[in-house]
Amino acid sequence: MSSGTISDTLPARFADLKREIAASYPSFEENVTRTWKEVIDQLKLVNAEIAKEGTNYIPQVSFRDLDKLSEEEIERIKRRGCIVIRDVVSDEEAIKWRQDLQEFVAVNPDVDGNPIDDKQFFMLYWTKPQVLARAHPNVLAASVWLNNLYHCAKGDQADAATHVDLSSPLTYADRFRIRKPGSHWKAFPPHLDGGSIERWEEPNFRQCFSAIFSGNWQKFDAYDIGGRVRSKHSLYGRPNQSTVFRTFQGWMSVSETAPGEGTLQVFPDVLLSDAYIMLRPFFRPILSIGSEGFYEAKNWEFDLVTSVFPGIFPDAKGGFSGPRMSLATHPHLELDRTMTSVPKVFPGDMVFWHGDVVHAVEEYHKGLGPSAVMFIPAVPSTAQNIAYVEKQKEAFLKGRTPPDFPQNLKDGWVGIGKADDITNPMGRRAMGL
Template identity: 60%
Template sequence: MTIDTAAELPVRFAELKQAIAKSYPDFEQRITQAWKEIIEQLEEFSKVIQKEGSSYVPQVNFKDLGALSEEQIAKIRRVGTVVIKDIVDDEHAIAWRESLEKFVKDNPDVQGSPVGDKQFFELYWTKAQVQARSHPNVLAATVWLNQLYHVKNEKNQPGGVDLSVSLSYADRFRIRHPGIWNMHPPHVDGGSIERWEDPNFRMCFADILSGNWQKHDPYDLEGRLNAKSSLYGRPSQSSVFRTFQGWLAMSETGPNEGTLKVLPDVHLSTAYIILRPFFRPLVSPDSEGIYDPKNWEIDLTSSRFPGIFPRDGGYGGPQPTELLHPHLRLGATMTSIPKVYPGDAVFWHCDVVHSVEVEHTGNAESAVMYIPAVPMTSMNLGYVERQKRCFLSKERPPDFPQGEGESKWVGVATVDDILSDAGKVAMGFA
């Protein structure tokens, strides 16, 4: 008797599994061996993280980005997350927070959540946000992150990409109060079922699906540039290629103060999540035997993709849970980032499992602006052009839930608030 509590998706997803299996030689044999190896390494990895905690997450200074050692860069690539300190001066970041607080006070009807205690705001075009996105240091940091990517096979060198130019992707901000917040459990952004369903996106994980999981390169551009991360047009599903997602701190925020948590090994976690739909457990999820790879069998007949679920006319996830993804040992491996200060930023690879701490036990607000790293590609340029029209009319950006725009609010940004020439390029004005 098999045991699996993941949701059944439409039958075509069982057929998708079977089609994927047929496209790789000796699929069942190879991924069974890979599954065993990944599980064994995840167990060892969890022991390391329990010992090192937040200190495992790399921290570097903005001024040192051009002088990091190969060892430091390799650690950043493997972890998939980095804290870049002092990107902007403290006073700039604090002034932006004060500006956002004033904007919300001057415009009390702006939408935000939770209802009755707004902390996460559906705002995109305030002066502070536009200024932060166009700050030359912020753009320089995202260019550095973009350039961590490369092409593994030079014969497949893609055209239409310039990693030395960073584009602007308008997102929101939060000013979180102390207390409980259940809004962001462990998840991966930038594509849901699309990771398996879209052929280009699936190409990013070809080494994993072929059983050669150790050769998987999260920074290989092949497949990324044309991957369709939003096949269903679901609100809040990014349709652009973000090399790293990120936020800029506007306050001090440390562990247990409502900060970001990550699973700090993008290679291992991605390999596990991509192969998870092809296996089902033979024992109860609450059994100790659930961790033994011998108690799992190949599943090519069900339509289950654990962690993927119907949502808003499309699909949400991947959203790993301790029940459905036991070997990730999320209770042990989800790690709070180290303490940050105003002007510091945190960036995490687009495949990193991340969440927000449920409980904020500190005494002060935790304030951040979401600013990702977005390289110049043909697809991304097309989005920026549509986004520019939204900026000029003060409508919400194309990827986000549509609703009342910001044209009637007091203190909305104009083109004059773009701080740099690079910022004008990033926003499609040059």
């Protein structure tokens, strides 16, 4: 964890990285200074709307109506970068999965979980409910629909190294949580997954944001898959860092969970948050936080001198964590009033958010029952993703931890899912079977 409020000082080479980025775009200082002001002005307006609407700002749709949405509704979902999909599976099936998960951890008390003295977030991947949920036809159909919110150029389709098939979903094994009422978690403040300093340092990843760096931020397309399938999200081997490209991160609810009951929070405007976050390292405040005029763009100066990337922190293993967002690191996001809890969910509902969406988990669970979810993202077929799924399949067949996670699974646990449990042909293909 960092001891600083903005960022620990990164190595001096990251000041060079800023200058390298600046040199890559004509009239960089002029263009990004104009963009910085425009984005800040827009944030004032959108932040007020988010704060006013609250939970209602987050799109909700029934699974059976996904293919009936208007173009306007789809554009709203894409701009907000998040969605609640209702009734993906039946209440009865989802509740049974939760009961089976609870039974699994009861009969296998040595499973890894956090907190250690009261396990609620479980480092488990292959329980039978997880295997069945990921392979469920409706879950895979929802993934296909989400994947197809993205688009790719014909050149990407023709190049084997960057081949994309948005309609062939893949399975990415992740964990689950059964959060208890009264719990207080501080481990998941506002942050981004899917790349830390890589967003600026890795050339292909950085290219995804070229419209922002060239001063055309309104034309930035968070759903252009081309550069993203070429990107390396993990340059430093950070543990628990996904190496696959997920169009949307997500989870399936296997309980009822309302705002205030330990649920997900998001900043629901992926265009503005991406533009602001990517430009933030290039500007530093002239005034101290809290001073009159602190938020005005004219009181922020262009910075190619420091090696500070706000919200990015060195870790003990030589890599970098973050981005983590706070009022200190990213003040114009006004996270104290814009981090929005998702609407109440019921067993069988799913929640998804774009990989660039700022998200967090509520610190307090003030409800009366468990807040239980299985993490299931939407993953398209790409060359990198297919290669990962092949390794993941071998881990599954051997009962081992998936490649992206610390090895912690043991032999002899009761209730582990098997390949024969996956009978749906699309589910078997998604797992590489």
